[in-house]
Amino acid sequence: MRRTAPGARLALAILVLSRSLAAESPKSAPVDRVRADVVRLSAADWQGRRAGTEGADRAAEWIAQQMKAAGLQPGAPDGTFFQAFSFIDGVVLGPGNALAVSGPGPRRDIAVADFRPLAFSAPGTASAEVVFAGYGISAKDLAYDDYEGLDVRDKVVLVLRYSPEGDVPQSRWAPFMALRYKAQTARDKGARAIVVVTGPNTAHARDELVPLRADAALADAGIPAFSARRQVGEEMLRQAGDSLEAAQKRIDEGKKPASKVLAGVRAELVADVAPKRSTTRNVIGLLPGRGSEAVLVGAHYDHLGLGPFGSLDPSPDGKVHHGADDNASGVAGLLELARRFAAAGPRERSLVFVAFGAEELGALGSSHFVKNPVPGLDRIVAMANLDMVGRLREDALDVHGVGTSPAWRAFVDEANRGPGLKLRFHEGGYGPSDHAPFYAAGLPVFFVFTGAHEDYHRPTDTADRVNAAGLVKVVDLAFGVLLAAADVPQRLAFTRVPADKEEQQTGSRGFRVWVGGIPDYSQQDPGVRFSGVSPGSPAEKAGLRGGDVLVKFGEKEIRNIYDYTYALGERKPGDLVTLVVKREGKDVPLVVTLGSRPGGSR
Numbered sequence: 310m311r312r313t314a315p316g317a318r319l320a321l322a323i324l325v326l327s328r329s330l331a332a333e334s335p336k337s338a339p340v341d342r343v344r345a346d347v348v349r350l351s352a353a354d355w356q357g358r359r360a361g362t363e364g365a366d367r368a369a370e371w372i373a374q375q376m377k378a379a380g381l382q383p384g385a386p387d388g389t390f391f392q393a394f395s396f397i398d399g400v401v402l403g404p405g406n407a408l409a410v411s412g413p414g415p416r417r418d419i420a421v422a423d424f425r426p427l428a429f430s431a432p433g434t435a436s437a438e439v440v441f442a443g444y445g446i447s448a449k450d451l452a453y454d455d456y457e458g459l460d461v462r463d464k465v466v467l468v469l470r471y472s473p474e475g476d477v478p479q480s481r482w483a484p485f486m487a488l489r490y491k492a493q494t495a496r497d498k499g500a501r502a503i504v505v506v507t508g509p510n511t512a513h514a515r516d517e518l519v520p521l522r523a524d525a526a527l528a529d530a531g532i533p534a535f536s537a538r539r540q541v542g543e544e545m546l547r548q549a550g551d552s553l554e555a556a557q558k559r560i561d562e563g564k565k566p567a568s569k570v571l572a573g574v575r576a577e578l579v580a581d582v583a584p585k586r587s588t589t590r591n592v593i594g595l596l597p598g599r600g601s602e603a604v605l606v607g608a609h610y611d612h613l614g615l616g617p618f619g620s621l622d623p624s625p626d627g628k629v630h631h632g633a634d635d636n637a638s639g640v641a642g643l644l645e646l647a648r649r650f651a652a653a654g655p656r657e658r659s660l661v662f663v664a665f666g667a668e669e670l671g672a673l674g675s676s677h678f679v680k681n682p683v684p685g686l687d688r689i690v691a692m693a694n695l696d697m698v699g700r701l702r703e704d705a706l707d708v709h710g711v712g713t714s715p716a717w718r719a720f721v722d723e724a725n726r727g728p729g730l731k732l733r734f735h736e737g738g739y740g741p742s743d744h745a746p747f748y749a750a751g752l753p754v755f756f757v758f759t760g761a762h763e764d765y766h767r768p769t770d771t772a773d774r775v776n777a778a779g780l781v782k783v784v785d786l787a788f789g790v791l792l793a794a795a796d797v798p799q800r801l802a803f804t805r806v807p808a809d810k811e812e813q814q815t816g817s818r819g820f821r822v823w824v825g826g827i828p829d830y831s832q833q834d835p836g837v838r839f840s841g842v843s844p845g846s847p848a849e850k851a852g853l854r855g856g857d858v859l860v861k862f863g864e865k866e867i868r869n870i871y872d873y874t875y876a877l878g879e880r881k882p883g884d885l886v887t888l889v890v891k892r893e894g895k896d897v898p899l900v901v902t903l904g905s906r907p908g909g910s911r
């Protein structure tokens with residue numbers, strides 16, 4: 310057992326320091342400062358700070374100025390406050406996109422206004438016979454398979470959007486309505502390309518092209534994928550002596566597939582798409598300590614911009630998503646912590662303050678930092694993350710990561726003597742925010758969160774709804790915890806949290822199967838890279854390791870996170886599946902016994 314004496318001395322130091330700082334300035338000052346910072350960051354002129362936009366760049370410049378004013382030194386390797394990185398931000402269409410239909414009737418070139426590649430289309434060409442594959446759904450659980458008895462190998466597949474029961478997003482068909490799913494299924498069945506149209510009988514669904522919007526998974530679907538206006542599908546069926554309306558009716562009425570080869574009807578297509586690269590930045594400030602080690606504090610400053618990607622608003626396009634709680638509040642807290650530490654004087658360990666970019670696109674900034682850390686990861690002893698700390702209600706605060714080091718609980722209990730918050734402890738170090746890459750890399754993490762609310766990821770997440778006094782209480786707690794982490798003599802021990810204590814935080818589509826590999830959402834090359842593996846999980850038992858890139862799951866080729874999600878959705882707990890992962894340039898086969906998803910969900 311370790312002695313507790315150094316901890317007690319430290320606790321006293323925290324109390325004395327907190328009191329002396331509080332006495333220096335009028336009590337309202339921190340509240341006014343954090344409120345002003347939230348207002349500034351979430352104001353409409355920065356347009357929701359989407360990574361890669363001018364608004365995000367201006368926010369980054371402003372944060373650097375605040376860090377400098379607080380007395381922080383530039384922390385990036387080039388002597389500035391900025392660590393730039395690039396990412397794939399959707400696709401751009403080239404001039405060569407083309408679609409033509411030919412067959413027994415005359416060849417018809419489709420006007421460019423009547424078709425469009427989907428955002429996840431692979432570039433490429435196809436010239437092949439067309440197969441009508443209904444809704445493009447192959448769902449064992451629903452006893453429905455548009456591909457049953459159908460050979461689509463090297464064909465162009467025409468499918469309808471939505472499902473035989475319409476376009477209701479809450480229905481059991483929902484996972485199978487996703488265009489990603491339809492494209493992946495067509496590719497797995499051997500198709501060369503896919504064209505989707507909206508059927509004439511689908512109620513309310515308008516005959517529109519799918520907008521070319523950025524998509525969370527950065528890898529493409531592996532085949533050219535187009536959306537087209539209804540007349541394109543009608544042309545294909547007419548040339549085969551049928552009609553789109555009749556074909557859809559045959560399926561919908563009996564809820565039975567009615568797929569068919571459109572004999573003699575050919576499609577020629579060219580998908581001229583290229584990934585669009587954007588650049589954004591992490592903002593890094595430093596307060597040097599006496600020793601060589603460091604404690605890192607992070608908060609992402611980016612948000613959803615003008616939508617639609619990531620938005621929960623039913624018609625988000627063009628609306629400013631202010632992101633006052635998510636995560637202007639965390640950045641305001643980060644800056645307030647920087648001011649307090651600057652005023653407190655040097656600690657034993659350095660403090661590194663990082664405002665991360667591109668969190669909303671998949672923790673891209675924190676993942677980049679972990680791969681390019683300053684200082685080295687071996688010198689960082691712990692990471693604290695503030696994401697959504699502006700909605701404190703009834704003084705209740707969620708504290709995550711307390712299982713990632715035995716030191717946290719004592720630090721937190723001590724630090725909470727001032728603010729007196731009602732703490733809800735969570736062991737796990739994973740979760741959908743910037744601390745997860747640090748935990749995956751083997752660091753103790755500490756994450757505070759004031760909870761979900763109805764304005765989350767909506768344009769209504771505005772500054773006037775932020776509880777600034779509550780935010781200061783969160784800062785009070787975080788300051789005490791970080792002070793202990795910065796001064797405690799012995800290095801914080803790291804512990805992996807058992808899988809059954811890791812909570813499932815991301816929205817599930819109802820798939821129950823569990824593997825336990827932690828996907829790296831910043832992966833841009835084909836495959837799914839795992840940044841880590843949950844202890845005791847099926848993945849760990851199978852020999853999967855952090856850094857492995859999954860390229861095959863059973864018979865399914867895996868090019869991106871969607872492929873993996875859908876492949877899991879087709880399996881049951883207890884199934885034995887052979888995975889192929891790329892490890893140091895070699896294909897390594899691993900056999901995994903699928904588990905069922907542990908823990909509760911929130």
Ligand SMILES: [Zn+2]
Nearest residue numbers: 635636696697
């Ligand atoms: Zn966030």
Ligand SMILES: [Zn+2]
Nearest residue numbers: 612635669766
């Ligand atoms: Zn968010």
